[in-house]
Amino acid sequence: MATPKQFVLKDFPLQCGTVLPEAEVVYQVYGELNGDRTNAMLYPTSYGAQHTDVDWLVRPGGILDPSRWCVVMVNMFGNGLSTSPSNDPAVVGPGIYFTHYDNVRAQVALINALEIDQLALVYGWSMGAQQGYHWAALYPDRVKRLAALCGTAKTTDHNKLFLYSLRAALTSDPTWNGDRFEGTPDRGFHTFAQIYAGWAASQAYYRAKPYLAWGYDSLEDYILRGWEAGYRKRDPHNLLAMIDTWLRCDVGANPVYNGNYLQAMAAITAQTLVMPATTDLYFTPEDCEAEAALIPNAKFWAIPSIWGHRAGNPYQNPEDEAFIKGAIAALLSQ
Numbered sequence: 001m002a003t004p005k006q007f008v009l010k011d012f013p014l015q016c017g018t019v020l021p022e023a024e025v026v027y028q029v030y031g032e033l034n035g036d037r038t039n040a041m042l043y044p045t046s047y048g049a050q051h052t053d054v055d056w057l058v059r060p061g062g063i064l065d066p067s068r069w070c071v072v073m074v075n076m077f078g079n080g081l082s083t084s085p086s087n088d089p090a091v092v093g094p095g096i097y098f099t100h101y102d103n104v105r106a107q108v109a110l111i112n113a114l115e116i117d118q119l120a121l122v123y124g125w126s127m128g129a130q131q132g133y134h135w136a137a138l139y140p141d142r143v144k145r146l147a148a149l150c151g152t153a154k155t156t157d158h159n160k161l162f163l164y165s166l167r168a169a170l171t172s173d174p175t176w177n178g179d180r181f182e183g184t185p186d187r188g189f190h191t192f193a194q195i196y197a198g199w200a201a202s203q204a205y206y207r208a209k210p211y212l213a214w215g216y217d218s219l220e221d222y223i224l225r226g227w228e229a230g231y232r233k234r235d236p237h238n239l240l241a242m243i244d245t246w247l248r249c250d251v252g253a254n255p256v257y258n259g260n261y262l263q264a265m266a267a268i269t270a271q272t273l274v275m276p277a278t279t280d281l282y283f284t285p286e287d288c289e290a291e292a293a294l295i296p297n298a299k300f301w302a303i304p305s306i307w308g309h310r311a312g313n314p315y316q317n318p319e320d321e322a323f324i325k326g327a328i329a330a331l332l333s334q
Contacts, residue, residue, distance in 0.1 A: 004028045004051065004081070007110045015099045015254065020090050025106050026081040027051070027074045030058045031066030033116070040114075041121045042107065043073045044131035046313070047242050048234055050081050054125070056315050063325045064123060074110065076103045076131065078241035086235035094179070097244045100134040101254040107131075108139060118142055121332065122270075125149040125312040126283070127242070130249045136272065137251040137264040145331055146270040149303075149324070150283050150312030153291055154261055155249040159282045163243050165195050170236055181236050188236065193228035202279035204306035214316070265294035272298040273331045275324070277311035301327055 004026050012023035028051045033040060041064060045051055051073040057063040058071050075081040077091075077098040085092050111119070122143050124132035129151025136143045137153070152159070173188030175181045206219070216222040231239065252261035274292035276285045285302045292300040305311035305320050314320035 004075075007106075007113060009106055009109055012102075012106065014091075014096070015101045016095060016097050018091070018096050020083065020088070022088075023077075023083045023106055024088075025074060025077075025083075025110050027072055027110060028055065030055065030064075030071040030073065031069055033070045033114075037116055038118070038120060039069050040111075040116045040119050041069050041071045041123060042111070042119050042135070043071055043123050044103065044107065044128040045073070045075050045079055046124070046126040046128045047246065048079070048231060048239065050079055051075055054128075054313060057321070063321065063328055069120065072111070072114065072116075074107050076127065076242070076245070077106070078238050078245060080235060080238045082106075084235070085237035085241050091241070092180075092237070097248070098241060099245060099248050099253075100131050100251075101138070103131050103245075104134045104138055107135070108142070111142070118144055121145045121147060121328075123147045123149075123328070124151060126151050126309065127246055127249075129283075129312075130155075130246070133251050133268070136268040136270045138254070138256055140267055140269040143270040145334065146268070146272045147275065147328055147331060148272065148288075149275045150277055150280050150309050152249070152283050152287055153251040153265060155247060156287055158284075160247060162195075162199050162282050163247050166192055167240060167243050169195055170240060184232075185236050189228055189232050192239075193223055193231055196231070197223050197227045199281050200309045202281065202306050202308040204279060205308055205310075208306060210316075262294060265291065266296065268295045269297065271331065271334045273327060274298050274300045275303060275312070275327060277303045277305045277308055277320075279306055279308045280311070281308055283309065299331075 007025045009023045012020045060067045078084045122132040122135045129148035133153035136146045169191035170188040173185035175183040175185045211222040251264040257264040272295050276288035289300050292298040303311045311320045
C-alpha cells in the first residue's frame with residue numbers, strides 16, 4: 001500500500017471566520033493519470049471514515065477500477081488524518097467548525113496542484129455524497145459526472161434529529177466538561193454506537209440478522225464489536241467536528257449562492273446519478289428523489305436493499321455491490 005500524501009494550504013480561511021496558518025489535506029491516489037489527464041476521479045471520505053476504511057471498492061474489476069481510472073481519495077477535514085481537532089489546536093475552540101465549502105475549496109486546490117482540469121467523476125457515499133454535490137454546484141465546469149450515493153445536498157430536519165442525538169450521546173458523558181473530553185467517554189461511545197446502528201440499517205436488516213454469519217453471537221455482540229469498537233478508534237472530538245459539518249450541509253449556504261439552495265441545485269451541469277437505498281432511514285429515497293428533480297441532468301436510481309444506509313458502502317454485501325457497479329458503469333458510459 002502506497003503512503004498517503006499531504007497537501008498543505010497556507011493561511012486557509014474557514015467559512016466560520018478562522019484562518020488556519022496551515023490546513024492539511026491527506027489523500028491517496030490509486031491508478032495513473034492518462035496522457036491528457038481526463039481519467040481522474042475524486043472520492044471524498046464519509047463520516048468517521050478514513051481512506052483505508054472505504055477504498056475497498058477501488059480495485060481492478062471493482063466499482064472504481066484503477067487500471068482504467070486515476071482515483072484521488074481525499075480525507076475530509078475532521079476525520080483525524082486531514083486537519084482535525086485531534087491534530088491541530090488551531091481548530092479547537094468555540095465557534096470553530098468546518099463546512100463542505102471548506103472541504104471542497106481545499107480539494108479544488110489539491111486538484112489544481114495535480115494539474116487536473118476536469119474530473120471524469122466525483123463519487124461519494126453519505127458525507128462523501130454531500131461533498132460531491134458541493135463540488136458539482138460550486139465548480140460545475142470541473143465535474144463531468146457525479147455519483148451521489150445515500151446522501152443529500154442539504155441536511156433535512158429529520159436527519160438533524162439523528163445528528164443531535166449522536167452529539168447528545170457523546171457530550172452527556174461524565175468526561176465532557178462543556179468544551180472538551182477529559183478522558184475516554186465510555187458511556188458516550190456505548191450510547192452513540194447504539195443510536196448509529198439503529199439508524200444505519202433497516203428494520204428488515206435486523207430481522208434477517210446477517211451479522212450472525214459473520215461471527216457475532218447476538219445483537220448485543222454485534223453492536224459492541226461491530227459498531228462501538230469501530231467508533232472507539234476515532235477521537236471523540238473529531239466525531240463531534242464531523243457531526244457539526246454534516247449539520248451545516250447545504251449547497252446554497254456559501255458566498256457563491258448566498259443561501260439560495262434551489263439556485264445551487266439548478267447550477268449542477270454534471271451527468272448526475274442520485275442513488276439512495278430504498279430502506280435508508282436518514283437519507284430517505286423520498287428526500288433524494290426530491291433533490292434529483294432539482295438537478296437538470298439527474299437520474300434517480302435507488303438501490304433495492306434491506307441494508308439501509310449501509311447499502312451504499314456494501315463491503316459485506318455482494319448483491320448491492322453488483323447493483324452499484326452496474327449503475328456506475330452505465331454512468332461512465334455517458
